[in-house]
Amino acid sequence: MLSITNLHAGISGKEILKGISLSIRAGEVHAIMGPNGSGKSTLASVLAGRETFEVSEGTVLYQGTNLLDLSPEERAREGLFLAFQYPVEIPGVSNMYFLKTALNAIRKHRGEEELDAVEFLALVKKKSKLVEMDQSLLNRPVNEGFSGGEKKRNEIFQMAVLDPKLALLDETDSGLDIDALRIVAEGVNKLRGKENAIVLVTHYQRLLNYIVPDFVHVLQEGRIVKSGGKELALLLEERGYDWIKEETESVGSA
Amino acid sequence: MGQPNGRAAGKSRGGAVNRDRENMNAQEQTDWYEARFGRWESGMNGESKTPLHSLRKAAIGSFARTGFPSTREEEWRFTNVAPIARVPFVPAVSAEIPRLERRDVERFLFAGLTSHHLVFVNGRFLPEYSSLGELPDGVRIESLESALRRDQGEVLRHLARYAPPDQGAFPALNAAFIQDGAYLYLPDGAQIEEAVHLLFIAAGDADPLLLTPRNLIITGAGCRLSIVETYHAVRSSSYLTNVVSELLVGEGTVIEHDKVQAEHPHAYHVGTTQIVQHKASTVVSNSIAVGGSIVRNTVATLLAEEGSHCTLNGLSVATGNQLIDNHTTIDHATSNCTSFEMYKSILDGASRGVFNGKIFVRKDAQKTDAKQTNKTLLLSDDATIDTKPQLEIFADDVKCTHGATVGQLDDEQVFYLRSRGIDEVDARDLLTFAFAGDVVSKVHVEPLRDRLDVLLHERLRQGRVTGIE
Numbered sequence: 001m002l003s004i005t006n007l008h009a010g011i012s013g014k015e016i017l018k019g020i021s022l023s024i025r026a027g028e029v030h031a032i033m034g035p036n037g038s039g040k041s042t043l044a045s046v047l048a049g050r051e052t053f054e055v056s057e058g059t060v061l062y063q064g065t066n067l068l069d070l071s072p073e074e075r076a077r078e079g080l081f082l083a084f085q086y087p088v089e090i091p092g093v094s095n096m097y098f099l100k101t102a103l104n105a106i107r108k109h110r111g112e113e114e115l116d117a118v119e120f121l122a123l124v125k126k127k128s129k130l131v132e133m134d135q136s137l138l139n140r141p142v143n144e145g146f147s148g149g150e151k152k153r154n155e156i157f158q159m160a161v162l163d164p165k166l167a168l169l170d171e172t173d174s175g176l177d178i179d180a181l182r183i184v185a186e187g188v189n190k191l192r193g194k195e196n197a198i199v200l201v202t203h204y205q206r207l208l209n210y211i212v213p214d215f216v217h218v219l220q221e222g223r224i225v226k227s228g229g230k231e232l233a234l235l236l237e238e239r240g241y242d243w244i245k246e247e248t249e250s251v252g253s254a
Numbered sequence: 255m256g257q258p259n260g261r262a263a264g265k266s267r268g269g270a271v272n273r274d275r276e277n278m279n280a281q282e283q284t285d286w287y288e289a290r291f292g293r294w295e296s297g298m299n300g301e302s303k304t305p306l307h308s309l310r311k312a313a314i315g316s317f318a319r320t321g322f323p324s325t326r327e328e329e330w331r332f333t334n335v336a337p338i339a340r341v342p343f344v345p346a347v348s349a350e351i352p353r354l355e356r357r358d359v360e361r362f363l364f365a366g367l368t369s370h371h372l373v374f375v376n377g378r379f380l381p382e383y384s385s386l387g388e389l390p391d392g393v394r395i396e397s398l399e400s401a402l403r404r405d406q407g408e409v410l411r412h413l414a415r416y417a418p419p420d421q422g423a424f425p426a427l428n429a430a431f432i433q434d435g436a437y438l439y440l441p442d443g444a445q446i447e448e449a450v451h452l453l454f455i456a457a458g459d460a461d462p463l464l465l466t467p468r469n470l471i472i473t474g475a476g477c478r479l480s481i482v483e484t485y486h487a488v489r490s491s492s493y494l495t496n497v498v499s500e501l502l503v504g505e506g507t508v509i510e511h512d513k514v515q516a517e518h519p520h521a522y523h524v525g526t527t528q529i530v531q532h533k534a535s536t537v538v539s540n541s542i543a544v545g546g547s548i549v550r551n552t553v554a555t556l557l558a559e560e561g562s563h564c565t566l567n568g569l570s571v572a573t574g575n576q577l578i579d580n581h582t583t584i585d586h587a588t589s590n591c592t593s594f595e596m597y598k599s600i601l602d603g604a605s606r607g608v609f610n611g612k613i614f615v616r617k618d619a620q621k622t623d624a625k626q627t628n629k630t631l632l633l634s635d636d637a638t639i640d641t642k643p644q645l646e647i648f649a650d651d652v653k654c655t656h657g658a659t660v661g662q663l664d665d666e667q668v669f670y671l672r673s674r675g676i677d678e679v680d681a682r683d684l685l686t687f688a689f690a691g692d693v694v695s696k697v698h699v700e701p702l703r704d705r706l707d708v709l710l711h712e713r714l715r716q717g718r719v720t721g722i723e
Contacts, residue, residue: 090685
C-alpha cells in the first residue's frame with residue numbers, strides 16, 4: 001500500500017529525515033517509536049503533504065502512485081488520513097458542516113453520490129458511538145474550546161467517518177488520561193481491517209498495550225535504526241532508547 | 255412636503271449647477287447647502303414658523319460654521335471626505351419621489367418579517383409598500399413625518415437631543431434637512447415580537463441626491479424590540495445617504511439594532527447611530543457594511559445608568575476602491591456596566607478599512623467591564639486597515655481589554671481542512687466565511703441572518719471579495 005524509499009526531508013534547509021525506507025501492506029498496523037526530535041512527526045507531516053517541509057530525496061509510492069505529487073486534499077481523497085498531534089481550532093465552522101464538506105469531497109472523488117443531510121446524520125450517529133463522542137461536541141465549532149482529550153477523540157471520530165485506507169496517528173496518545181486513551185484505542189481497533197493500514201507514531205509504549213502493532217520501528221536522528229515485532233516495544237519500555245543507539249554505533253564501528 | 259415651486263426650481267437649476275460646481279471650494283460647499291436650505295424654506299407653507307424648523311435653522315447654521323471635515327482633524331485623519339464635499343448634492347426633501355415597481359421593493363423585504371416594515375425611498379415614507387401591523391396599546395410605529403404632523407411636541411422632546419447637530423458636520427447636515435424617517439414609540443412594558451424592518455431605498459438617476467432620513471426610537475421601561483435597518487439602491491449610483499438614528503433605551507429594556515448597509519458601490523454613506531441606555535438595559539448592535547464607495551459609520555452608546563450592557567458588533571466586507579470607516583464610542587458614564595465589542599473587516603482589492611473604537615470609563619464608572627476586539631482579514635496586498643483603539647479610563651476599579659489583529663488566513667487551519675479532502679479554494683472560502691460568521695451569528699433576527707448568510711456566500715468566493723451590483 002505504502003512504500004517509502006530513502007526519504008530525505010527537512011525544513012528551511014535543515015535535514016530531519018535522513019533516508020527512511022519503510023513498506024506497509026494492507027491490514028497491517030505499524031508503530032513508529034523514537035525519542036523526541038527523532039523525526040516521527042516530520043514523517044507524518046511529509047506523508048500528509050504539509051508544504052512547510054521540503055523533500056530533497058527519495059520516493060513515496062502509495063497504491064502505485066507517487067504520493068509526493070499529490071496535494072494534501074488529493075491525498076485525503078485517495079484515502080490517506082492524518083490524526084494531528086495538535087488538532088487545530090477553527091472558530092466559526094461547525095464540526096458537522098466541516099465533516100460533511102470533507103466527506104462529500106471524498107465521496108465525489110470516489111465517484112459516489114454525495115450524502116444528504118439525513119444520511120449524513122445517520123452515519124455520524126453510528127460513528128460517534130464508536131468513539132464515545134459527546135453529541136454536543138458535534139455542533140460546536142471544530143475543536144474550539146475542546147479539552148485535549150476531546151480534540152484527540154474528534155480526530156478519531158473524523159477518521160471513523162472518512163473511513164481512510166491509510167491512517168497516520170501522530171502522537172494521538174499524548175496528553176490523554178488512561179480512560180481517554182482506552183476509548184481512543186478501542187475506536188482505532190474497531191476501524192482495523194484487512195483493507196486498511198494504520199501507522200501509529202508514538203513516544204511511549206503505553207498505547208501499544210491497547211492497539212497491538214504488527215511491526216515496531218525505532219526512529220532515531222532521522223533514520224529507522226531498528227525494526228521488529230510487538231515485543232520490541234516492550235524492550236524499549238524497559239530499556240529506553242539509548243541501548244539501540246549504542247548498539248547501532250558499535251555495529252557501525254565494528 | 256415639497257412644494258411644486260421648490261421642486262421645479264430644484265430640477266432646472268440642479269442640472270445646470272452640477273457642471274459649474276464640480277470641485278466646489280469650502281465656502282462654495284456651505285453656500286450651496288445654505289442656498290438649498292433657503293429655497294426649501296421659502297417654499298414652506300407655515301412650517302417655517304414651527305419649533306422643528308428652528309431646530310433645522312440652528313443645524314444649517316452649525317453646518318455653515320464648520321463645513322465638511324478635513325483630514326487635518328484627528329477624527330477624520332484616515333477618511334478623506336473631499337470627494338463627497340465637492341459634489342453639489344441636491345437635498346431630496348423637495349424632490350419628487352420616484353415611482354418604484356413592487357418588485358423593486360419586494361426583493362429587499364424579508365419573507366419572514368411581514369408585520370412591521372416601513373419603506374422609504376430617498377428618505378421619504380412610502381405607505382403603499384409599508385405594513386404597520388397590529389400593535390400593542392400605546393405603541394407607535396410610523397413615519398417621522400406623520401408623527402411630527404400628529405404631535406410635534408411629543409417628537410421634539412427627544413428629536414436631536416441624543417445626537418445633536420453640533421456633534422459634527424454630518425449630523426448637522428442631516429438635522430438641517432430633517433423631514434422624514436421612522437418614529438417608534440414603546441410605552442413601559444411594550445414588547446414587539448417580530449423585528450421592525452426599516453428599508454431605505456435610493457432611487458432615481460437625475461441629480462446627485464442628498465438623502466437625510468432621520469430615525470427616532472423611544473422606549474420606556476421593560477420593553478423588547480428588534481430593529482433592522484437596511485440600505486439599498488435601485489437605478490441610482492450618485493447619492494449621499496446621511497442618516498441619523500437615535501435610540502433611547504428605557505430601564506430594563508432589551509433592544510437589538512441591526513444595520514445592513516448595502517448601498518450602490520459608487521454611492522456615499524455616512525451614518526450615525528446614537529444610543530442612550532437607562533438602568534439595567536441591554537443593547538445589541540450589529541452593523542454590517544458591504545456597499546458604498548466612501549462609508550463612515552458611527553455607532554455610539556452612552557451607558558447612562560447603572561447595570562447596563564451593550565454589545566457592539568460590526569462587519570465590513572470591501573473590495574475595489576471602497577473605504578469603510580467604522581467609528582464607535584462606548585461611554586461608561588456610571589458604575590456596574592459591561593460592554594463587549596467586536597468589529598471585523600474583510601478587505602480585498604485596494605479597499606481600505608478604518609476602525610476607531612473609543613471607550614470612555616468616567617470617574618464614577620467603577621466595576622466597569624469592557625472588552626474590545628478588532629480583527630481584519632486582508633485578502634490582497636493592496637488592501638489596508640487603520641485601526642485605533644482609544645481607551646480613556648478615569649476610574650480605578652475596572653476591567654478593560656482591547657486587542658487588534660490584522661492578517662491573512664491561518665495556514666495551519668487551511669492545511670487542517672485540506673488534509674481532510676477539502677479543496678484549497680474551498681478551505682479558504684470556508685475560513686473567510688467563518689471569520690465573518692462570527693459576527694453574523696450574533697444577529698438574532700433569523701430572516702436577516704439567513705439573508706446575510708446568502709449575501710456573504712455570494713460575496714466571498716474563490717478566496718476573493720466580489721463586488722456588489
